[in-house]
Amino acid sequence: MIIIEYTNIGRRAQNQDFVLSKKIGGSKALYIVADGMGGYSDGSIAAKIAAEEIANFIIQGKSIPESVLNANAELSRAIRERGVSKMGCCFAGIEVDGYIGNIFWIGDCRVYQFRNGQQIYVTQDHTMIAEMEKHGKVTYSQRERYGHIVSRGFMGSTEDTAEEHKILLLPGDEIMLCSDGLHKTMPIDVLLEMIHLGTLDLKDRNENFDDNHSFIYIKVD
Template sequence: MKTILFTHKGKRKINQDYVLVRNLNCDSFLFIVADGMGGYELGEKAAQLVSENILTYLLSVSDINPNHVQKAINKANLAIRQFRENAGIKLGTTIGGAIVTSKEALCFWVGDVKIFHFRDNILQKESHSHTLMNEVIDKGSIVNPEQITKYKHVVTRSVQGELSRSQIDFFKVKLIEGRDKFLICSDGVSDIFNGLQVQQVLNSTKSDVDAINIIENLLIEEAKDNFSLILTNFHQV
């Protein structure tokens, strides 16, 4: 498994993103990007707390499946609720991740952290963000473009202590060695690069390192928000 990552505060004073890469066992890896919610307090604490609680739960189970991922999210929700009640503040995070074995990847998300799957550097699939903009579009409601844009960063699901608002979506990918890549990123990245633009960078550079350097350098110049990214290239564990 070859992995490249970065996390940066961008033009914000504090970096409220959190990135986690860990072995779950000898045959599986966990990759997480969490984006602490800026409208609340201690977004960076929420992102770390949720990521670490998910890791702790998944380390305790032998068979990783979507049901166990949801239970891990539920455990993280309880940790957020307890912290919120003790500290007397609101906090929360969006999250996206992938559990990768030698045969399959399980990609999951709550909120607007994006996950892109590439095969042979061609975009195959991407997560559908839990935002008010997407909900309005999915329902076929007629709204003017300016109004739709305002909804882009209004998340409809997140991990903030309420189980009803933190249901995961997921997709699975059967892996082919050396051909599959996954990019997980906070909205600070996806606001600047969509999946097809990432595909173009991957195909115009000699290596993943060169591609990510180009992406990171442009984000340093243009991103208004924190930005974090994991790119993992599947090879046999």
């Protein structure tokens, strides 16, 4: 497989995104992009705990739901130890096992699947806007007002469960995991074209990004 990882601070004072790529034995590998929640304490720590602890529990043989639940317990413990009221993040991940991909996510980080240059799957955001869209059209002013609000987050509660989806992978498929700071600013097909052309250099474009922005690109062989 071809793997590209990237994370950058954007115009923010701190980078609260965290990316993880890890082999977990045999033909299995795990990839996670986590995004610390703005407005809460220690978002960068929450993102790191989410990614690393989920990975640790999956390596131990736990299922994805069990791993998310146990990682939430670790986050809850960190919240108590640090004496903060709230700490959380969003994340998106994929466990690749041969030609099967087990996708899981909370919040507005995304996973895309492309085949022959065409998008064939994308996760659905857990956001207030996404919930509103289920019941009708959303106005521009509503998007401006509620666009940053997630309806589900990873915040140390047993109720913070991840949504899951299984996909079939074929040779040549491309997978993109990214934080909202990337997909809200740059079209993913433009990013893929830069990768294909060998012109990927987002550091020169950092000032175009208001938020932290991160991705993991995977090409299946």
